[in-house]
Amino acid sequence: MNFASDNIVGVHPAILQALIDANAGPQAAYGEDEHTGQAVADLSAVFETDLEAFLVTTGTAANSLSLAAMAPPFGAVFCHEDAHIAVDECGAPEFFTGGAKLFGLPGPTGKITPETVTATLDGFVKGVHDPMPAAISITQATELGTLYTPAEIRALADLAHAHDMGLHMDGARFANALVSLGCSAAEMTWQAGVDILSFGGTKNGAMTLEVVTIFDPQLATDFNYRRMKAGQLLSKGRYLGAQLTAYLADDLWLANARHANAMATRLANGLAETEGVRLPLPTPANEVFPIMPRSVMERLHQSGAAFYEWPGNGPGTDSIGPDEAFVRLVCSFTTTTDEVDTFLELVATTAGQAA
Known part of the structure; x- marks a missing residue:
């Protein structure tokens, strides 16, 4: 992941x-x-x-x-x-x-x-x-x-x-x-x-x-x-x-990009349905930028998921609360549906525990 x-x-x-x-x-x-x-x-x-x-x-x-x-x-x-x-x-x-x-x-x-x-x-x-x-x-x-x-x-x-x-x-x-x-x-x-x-x-x-x-x-x-x-x-x-x-x-370059974009869309759609997580930006390409509880982000990292907390105060007027984190998730031409779905299951479980 x-x-x-x-x-x-x-x-x-x-x-x-x-x-x-x-x-x-x-x-x-x-x-x-x-x-x-x-x-x-x-x-x-x-x-x-x-x-x-x-x-x-x-x-x-x-x-x-x-x-x-x-x-x-x-x-x-x-x-x-x-x-x-x-x-x-x-x-x-x-x-x-x-x-x-x-x-x-x-x-x-x-x-x-x-x-x-x-x-x-x-x-x-x-x-x-x-x-x-x-x-x-x-x-x-x-x-x-x-x-x-x-x-x-x-x-x-x-x-x-x-x-x-x-x-x-x-x-x-x-x-x-x-x-x-x-x-x-x-x-x-x-x-x-x-x-x-x-x-x-x-x-x-x-x-x-x-x-x-x-x-x-x-x-x-x-x-x-x-x-x-x-x-x-x-x-x-x-x-x-x-x-x-x-x-x-x-x-080949277009096929690789289409696959990466499709995986990002799958990831974004799943995150949008997760309680406590919101998406302040659309996902037209292969990067997803959710805002999630900081405790969820920390537990995901502890579980072995790799992604970055993104700098700044969030896009536009969607400000980030003191207990929230703005993160970036990137998909590639090698990302699989299993990898995405496993991560989404982990996010849902972790968010549920945090709630």
């Missing part, structure tokens, strides 16, 4: 097999191999457009290098106050941009709006004493498991472009958002105005696979040098290319 993260599980067998197959014989180094070439072509087909794709090993690298392509050292990047780039990447975006300032903006469901960004921009009245607005970064799915619709993305993109800024999307859980919204990858990105996407695979069945996917060719200028200087150009790049090819083949 481990719902701590979708990072805790292993690699999908098809991707492991692809790595084994790619291991045979010599291949050109530094991403010039046949696997990487095929992977980039496959990615272009998925997004229905020509694009520039740079394979890296971590989401932090993908996000930080993406923002470095958009924001100068004197730039400003606007994001949600709980965004991964703001609170979980140890200052890497600031480091790789050479000092750009991140502005964390509020939003009750993990999302920012054009109105929130505009209100912040209206405070930039000091000329060169303020940093130069350079980028907006959004997370899809968000840190609270919610989703931006294509229309919401377009509204932020229009605002960004009207102020000569770029729009970056952190897509660590891109596949989970995509299958939930039922749109195409193109509709959720470049057709909605996204300039750079950090396309995530690691949380959804890959070993180490993130892709800086650039839709605006001007932003790809010199990006190879940025990746090299960051230590993210692998000499044996075939192992990244092989992962991406297998990840996209036969829509």
Whole structure:
């Protein structure tokens, strides 16, 4: 019963097999191999457009290098106050941009709006004493498991472009958002105005696979040098290319995400029927955020269930009482119905005892 993260599980067998197959014989180094070439072509087909794709090993690298392509050292990047780039990447975006300032903006469901960004921009009245607005970064799915619709993305993109800024999307859980919204990858990105996407695979069945996917060719200028200087150009790049090819083949990435989302829905539905537990947020992707009695959370942990108490005071106006806990549960492509049902039985029993 481990719902701590979708990072805790292993690699999908098809991707492991692809790595084994790619291991045979010599291949050109530094991403010039046949696997990487095929992977980039496959990615272009998925997004229905020509694009520039740079394979890296971590989401932090993908996000930080993406923002470095958009924001100068004197730039400003606007994001949600709980965004991964703001609170979980140890200052890497600031480091790789050479000092750009991140502005964390509020939003009750993990999302920012054009109105929130505009209100912040209206405070930039000091000329060169303020940093130069350079980028907006959004997370899809968000840190609270919610989703931006294509229309919401377009509204932020229009605002960004009207102020000569770029729009970056952190897509660590891109596949989970995509299958939930039922749109195409193109509709959720470049057709909605996204300039750079950090396309995530690691949380959804890959070993180490993130892709800086650039839709605006001007932003790809010199990006190879940025990746090299960051230590993210692998000499044996075939192992990244092989992962991406297998990840996209036969829509494996979408199937994995659909399964994870379905398990999260099953989990959320069961928790909603449990006395003393409430769900202040919808569960459109693979993360569930219940509020439960603190005594229940503690007993669940003592029983061996793994999940995190989530920081903050709860989403929106649904405040957390002094004897309550706001927690996060994450499902993955390996989560089973038995695992979910066993956990739900434990929650029900523990909640009953607490009552």
